[in-house]
Amino acid sequence: MLRAENITHSFDYLLFENINLEIKSKEKVAILGKSGSGKSSFLHILSTFLSPEKGRVFYNSKNIYSLNEKELIDIRKNEFGIIFQFHYLFNTFSALENIQAAAILAGKEIDYDLIERLDIKDVLNQNIQTLSGGQQQRVSIARVLSKKPKIIFADEPTGNLDKNNANEVMEILCEYCEMNNASLITVTHDEDLKIFFDRVYFLKDKRLEICK
Ligand SMILES: Nc1ncnc2c1ncn2[C@@H]1O[C@H](COP(=O)(O)OP(=O)(O)OP(=O)(O)O)[C@@H](O)[C@H]1O
Ligand SMILES: [Mg+2]
Numbered sequence: 001m002l003r004a005e006n007i008t009h010s011f012d013y014l015l016f017e018n019i020n021l022e023i024k025s026k027e028k029v030a031i032l033g034k035s036g037s038g039k040s041s042f043l044h045i046l047s048t049f050l051s052p053e054k055g056r057v058f059y060n061s062k063n064i065y066s067l068n069e070k071e072l073i074d075i076r077k078n079e080f081g082i083i084f085q086f087h088y089l090f091n092t093f094s095a096l097e098n099i100q101a102a103a104i105l106a107g108k109e110i111d112y113d114l115i116e117r118l119d120i121k122d123v124l125n126q127n128i129q130t131l132s133g134g135q136q137q138r139v140s141i142a143r144v145l146s147k148k149p150k151i152i153f154a155d156e157p158t159g160n161l162d163k164n165n166a167n168e169v170m171e172i173l174c175e176y177c178e179m180n181n182a183s184l185i186t187v188t189h190d191e192d193l194k195i196f197f198d199r200v201y202f203l204k205d206k207r208l209e210i211c212k
Contacts, residue, residue: 001025001183002151004046007055015041016206019055023151028177028184032191032211033203039187040085040155042203046185047082047153048072059151077106081149085156087140089128095139096124099146106147117172118142119165133160141169145176152177154186158193170196 001024008017015038023029033039044050046057048064057064059075067075076082089098103110115121118138123131131139137160144152152173158166174196177184186193187203194200200212 001060003058005056007045007052009041009045009053014206016203019208021208023183023185025183026177026181028174028197030193030197030200031187031203032200035189037203039203043153043155043187047080048076079150081144081147081152083141083144083154083157087136089136089140091128094125094127095120098128098139099143102143103146108146108148110146114145115142134165137161148180149182151183156188157186158190
């Protein structure tokens with residue numbers, strides 16, 4: 001479904017080189033690594049947001065960095081769901097309006113069961129700025145899943161959550177994948193999340209090492 005070939009990237013220094021990774025349909029893969037190791041950058045490369053210095057990324061056999069604007073927008077809108085480390089919610093909108101915006105753009109219905117499970121039903125009408133960090137994170141997850149993506153790219157999806165909420169959110173993401181035949185690729189520093197994945201890698205010494 002998604003295949004990264006010989007990915008090399010640097011900013012001020014070399015982040016990683018010659019990384020290969022393949023994610024099949026319904027697979028759940030995690031990449032662990034220390035702060036600054038390049039996890040977010042690698043996820044941005046996989047998800048159309050950062051063209052790598054070297055290497056190629058294929059989605060269903062198409063190189064995502066050679067798509068035209070229309071194909072790219074189509075993939076971002078209908079196929080990929082990206083949960084950013086710093087969630088880009090619309091600050092002047094309510095929680096519900098943020099979720100509605102994503103659903104409308106993707107032509108999907110709002111999933112109220114999901115909203116209930118994420119425990120954000122009672123704050124739907126509140127302005128984003130008045131929500132706690134954890135609530136904002138759960139709204140951003142609801143927003144992404146409302147689009148019904150085929151691959152979820154999640155950057156520290158449990159970063160602002162306590163242990164119980166983190167496990168609950170991971171269970172919701174895994175359940176979404178099972179029910180929708182979707183894949184999940186998560187980058188995180190939290191080793192406790194390993195149990196949720198089919199495969200786990202470490203981004204270390206500029207390489208990807210498999211550890212499960
Ligand atoms: N757009 C950019 N321009 C310049 N440098 C960047 C850019 N994005 C990331 N970097 C640098 O690349 C390195 C890796 O950043 P990245 O955000 O990928 O790490 P990370 O593993 O996700 O860290 P964290 O766990 O803290 O989120 C950092 O040194 C960062 O400053
Ligand atoms: Mg990061």
